[in-house]
Amino acid sequence: MNDQVTLSGAREQLTRLRAEIGKRIVGHQALVDGVIACLLASGHVLLEGVPGLGKTMLVKTLSDALHLEFARIQFTPDLMPADIIGTQIVAHDEQGNRYFQFQPGPVFTQLLLADEINRATPKTQSALLEAMEEKKVTVGRTGHPLEEPFMVLATQNPIEMEGTYPLPEAQLDRFLLKLTADYPSEQELSTIIDRTTGGEEVQVDPVLSGAELEALRSRTRSVVVARHVKDYAVRAVLATHPGNPDAPPLVQRYVRHGASPRGALSLILVAKAFALFEDRLNVSFDDLKAAALPALRHRILLNFEGEAEGIEPDALISAIIDGIPVAG
Amino acid sequence: MALFQTPWLGHELDERLAGDMLRDIVAHLTRQKWRQQLIEGFGVGLFWGLCAATAAVLLVKLNVPRLALLTVIVPCVATAVIAALVAAWLKRPDRLQVAILADLELRLKQRLSTAWEFADRGADPGLAQRLAVQAVKQRFPPAYQRVFPVRISTWHRLVPLAALLLALVSVLDLAREPAPVVQAVDDLVIEQGRRLREFARQMQVRAAREALPRSSAAAESVQRLGARMETGALSRESALHRLRTLGQALQGERQTALRASGAGSAGSPGQLAGEAISGSDAARLRDLLQQLLHGGLTPGQQDSLAREAGALSRSGISSQALREALDDFVDGDPLELQQIVEVLSRIELALEDAEALGTASERVERARENLGEFIVRADDLVRPGRRTGSEDTDARGLLLRRPSGDAGAVSQAGGHGAGSEPAPRQPARKLSRSSEREDVGLKATGQLRAGDGFATQARVLPRAAPASVATLALDTQFVAQVEEVLATDRYPLHQKEFIRRYFLQLSQGTAAADSTPP
Incomplete structure (x- = not known):
């Protein structure tokens, strides 16, 4: 077909x-x-x-x-x-x-x-x-x-x-x-x-x-992922690790464990689904950015300092996404 | 996120055509990016070239001031610009990178770059063609051909500042200020130049009025040197050297004039007065002979002509020649008599020339003295045989002493020679004042008529006299103690001098002459 x-x-x-x-x-x-x-x-x-x-x-x-x-x-x-x-x-x-x-x-x-x-x-x-x-x-x-x-x-x-x-x-x-x-x-x-x-009760019919x-x-x-887009996703996931020198200061201070490789797979898969929503054959940076929060927020383990200060993983992920250049 | 807002790709666009269009678009964008790089490279090169030229101009101004600045600026700027352009030319932009940048610029959501990457990779032709269709079918904005426009970068904006800095440095005068001492010396040279120029102007007026050819030329030389000195461009040494040269030239010209007057090789005005005809004698004889030629002479004038005829022999015309000319004149032939009148006129003119040139030479000498050069003339010498090593004689046989150390100082040896009693020191300022006073006398001398006599200027330094007071050998330590006691202890003020004298006499072993205090 x-x-x-x-x-x-x-x-x-x-x-x-x-x-x-x-x-x-x-x-x-x-x-x-x-x-x-x-x-x-x-x-x-x-x-x-x-x-x-x-x-x-x-x-x-x-x-x-x-x-x-x-x-x-x-x-x-x-x-x-x-x-x-x-x-x-x-x-x-x-x-x-x-x-x-x-x-x-x-x-x-x-x-x-x-x-x-x-x-x-x-x-x-x-x-x-x-x-x-x-x-x-x-x-x-x-x-x-x-x-x-x-x-x-x-x-x-x-x-x-x-x-x-x-x-x-x-x-x-x-x-x-x-x-x-x-x-x-x-x-x-x-x-x-x-x-x-x-x-009246709303009736939902099965459609799929x-x-x-x-x-x-x-x-x-x-859905395909270009190399530079994939590199962006990899850099984003690696930046959740506090030992990574490219990680933002917030991550280095408040994170105990970053996202696992399963997090990178989740990020790409969800981004592909989002690309499909827009009739696209390829994943874009915007897809990755939209997928980053739901795909990574539960994979970041805060340390005691982060827990004590009430740091939200969403804030850390936003800092990571904002800090990674999309070109070059 | 907006879902399903755009239709999915259709079949109306041929996939091969899409592939060609994709290549065309990326190639076009790459050229645009390349052009943008070249323009930016030009800006970078121009900026750094101007900066390098600024530094080079600074170095040149500090080290090689006479080097033309354009020979420094042009190579610096040209080299930097060419190097930047070559670097931009060699750094050809990567097409995938161009596609990525175009995606971001046109908000294509990485369609173009993904399509180009898969088309370039060539792994799955079918997928690549579908991606190409997707990328091409995205409606590029009308201005997609200006994705990488010609833009003004930061470097371009800095270029005017760098150019302004270069212009400022280029017009900056980094010459060091002259030292104040040099400026003081220059002032003296300027003053002497002004005086020389003024004298030359008067000399020129006289030369024009009396038709003195040699004086006219000499006056021009004096005026040129005076004007040069007046500009302050000459140092004292240089001015003295030029004055010396000019003085020698004036003396030589004067000798030539004297020879033309028939005074032979008379070297000094004194010799001329004694052996050659004077200007006044020549003038009187010429007047008498001209009156004779144009009419006749009164009995008194005939007597005068008879008396002055003796002086004619000093002009090289014998009395016999005069008599023959007078006889011919009586016989009706005035030719010889007219020739004698012409000779006398030439002699008178040459003598006036010589007199004017002598005056000019004296003015030049005075200027040299005022600039600190010590000049001793031959007649000033008491014992000519005892000269010091630094003395020299000029063309007239004058004894010269070159300035040493302070240019205004006068050697204390003077004309008395080394080993004689020391003459008192005289500061340069005193010498200058003395010269000013001499100016007045020289002006009177300069007004003398030609042939009336020549004055020789001489300045004899005072001879050292024996001391008029008895010498006291004082013990300096004792004197110091006395002064200390007088300063610290309390004595009546009017008695301190008495006490001081008393103890000083004690130190000499003599009793106080006056033991009664005032």
């Missing part, structure tokens, strides 16, 4: 997808674009925001707009790994013999909403590691592959510290993007009230199948 024809169809599909999501989600344009980009880049997304901003609603709307299986796990402190990945149960065959049978957990889906993921213990949170990275679950000695496309959309509340367990760095690194939900504007809030307090999504993902990966 001709790539251009495919892309032309993909554009229409993505337009329809945005339109369907827009039926229920008011505003949050960057959040919606980020989630779609993450979907195209075959990654997982961590949504952070105070309660009531529509994070869960966004994920449910996305699942409604896609012909994909959807499951939701409400993370609680007493949630066990087996509650996520499944467990072996004793079953009886026709002859009455008993045997162990694997009972799949809710992770065996295509869109998984891990709501308030930071309320579960690290042990339970880590149960998602293999599923997110390798798209399979191992129980006992048997591995169980997950159905493609598979995407985890986790939410967490940044202000409730009591009874929460911050995600470990390894877990955080598995998320392609970390998106933050902001408060809606006055106009958006008014529209939200009109839509949700009326008698799993196969179509896979085709879009394939095209996303075919």
Whole structure:
């Protein structure tokens, strides 16, 4: 199939997808674009925001707009790994013999909403590691592959510290993007009230199948990156390391660990998705700049001084991006 | 981020054509960038060339002031500009870099540079052609041909400042100020030059009035030297040298005039007065003979002619020749008598010339004296045989002493010779005042008629006299003690002198003559 024809169809599909999501989600344009980009880049997304901003609603709307299986796990402190990945149960065959049978957990889906993921213990949170990275679950000695496309959309509340367990760095690194939900504007809030307090329920129709999504993902990966653009991304990621002499003073002072190579991959992938949004065959510097914050903010580990002074990783990333020349 | 705002690429643009267009655009942009580099290089070269020329001009002005500045400025500027242009020419811009810059300038979101990179790499022709289509289909702004315009850089803006600095340095006069001492000497030279020029002007008037050819030429020489000295361009040494040369020339011219007058080789005015006919005698004889030629002589004039006829022999015309001329005149042939009158006229003119030249020579000598050169004339010498090594004689046999050390100082040996009693020291200022007084007397001398006599100027330094008071051998230490006591102790003021004398006499071993204090 001709790539251009495919892309032309993909554009229409993505337009329809945005339109369907827009039926229920008011505003949050960057959040919606980020989630779609993450979907195209075959990654997982961590949504952070105070309660009531529509994070869960966004994920449910996305699942409604896609012909994909959807499951939701409400993370609680007493949630066990087996509650996520499944467990072996004793079953009886026709002859009455008993045997162990694997009972799949809710992770065996295509869109998984891990709501308030930071309320579960690290042990339970880590149960998602293999599923997110390798798209399979191992129980006992048997591995169980997950159905493609598979995407985890986790939410967490940044202000409730009591009874929460911050995600470990390894877990955080598995998320392609970390998106933050902001408060809606006055106009958006008014529209939200009109839509949700009326008698009619908004109906979201599925517009994208799993196969179509896979085709879009394939095209996303075919977006090319010029050498000088790639060099820019590499310099940006390396500049998050405090030991790098080219790192800004803020990074050298407040950062303990910078972004991993997985951060560079995330940056490029999301930038490619953003390029696809604009019908471009190539990644631009603007795409990288737009992808830098959501792709790197959760991969920068502040030191004690940075934590004590309340340094925001977003400020560090902005300083890095501003300090790297785009030409020469 | 705006999504899906532009249509995706269509098929209407041929991919090969897009590739050609891409190459054309990048090539055009590269030429633009190259031109921009050359212009910027010109600005850089011009600026640094002007700076180098400024430094070179400074060095030249300090070390080789007479070197023409253009021979320094032009090579510096030309070399720097050519070097900068050559460097810009060799530094041909990279096409990928040009595409990257054009992307940024035209906000093409790296379409052009990505397309060029993949086309240049040649890895995937299909992808490269699609990228080329994407890049070319981007509607370039109408002014894309001026992506790298001819712009005025910082270096260009600095060029006028550098040029201004160069102009200022070029007109700057770095010559050192003359020392004050030299300026004082110059003032004296200027003053003497002014006087010489004034004298020369009067001499010229007289020479023109009395038709004296040699004096007229000499007056011009004197006036030229005076004017030169008056400008202050001559140092004292140089002025003295020129005055000396001019004085010798004037003496030589005077000798020539005297020889023309028939005075032979008479070297001095004294000799001339004694052996040759004087100017006044020649004038009287000529007047008498002219009256005789034009009419007749009174009995008194005939007696005078008879008396003056003796003087005629000193002019080289014998009495016999005069008598024959008178006889011929009585016989009606005035030719010989007219020739004698002409000879007398020439003698009178030559003598007047010689007199004027002598006066000029004296003025030049006076100027030399006023500038500090000590001149001793032969008649000043008491013992001519005892000269010092630094003395010299001039053309007239005058004894000269060159100034040594302070130009205005007068040697204390003077004309009395070394080994004689020392003459009192005389400062140069005193000598100058003395010369000023001599100016008055010389003016009277200069008014003498030719042939009336010549005065010789002489300045004899006073002879040292024996001391008129008895010499007292004082013990300096004792005197110092006396003075210290008198200064510190309290004595009545009117008695201090008595006390001082008393103790000084004691120091001589003599009793006080007057033991009663005042």
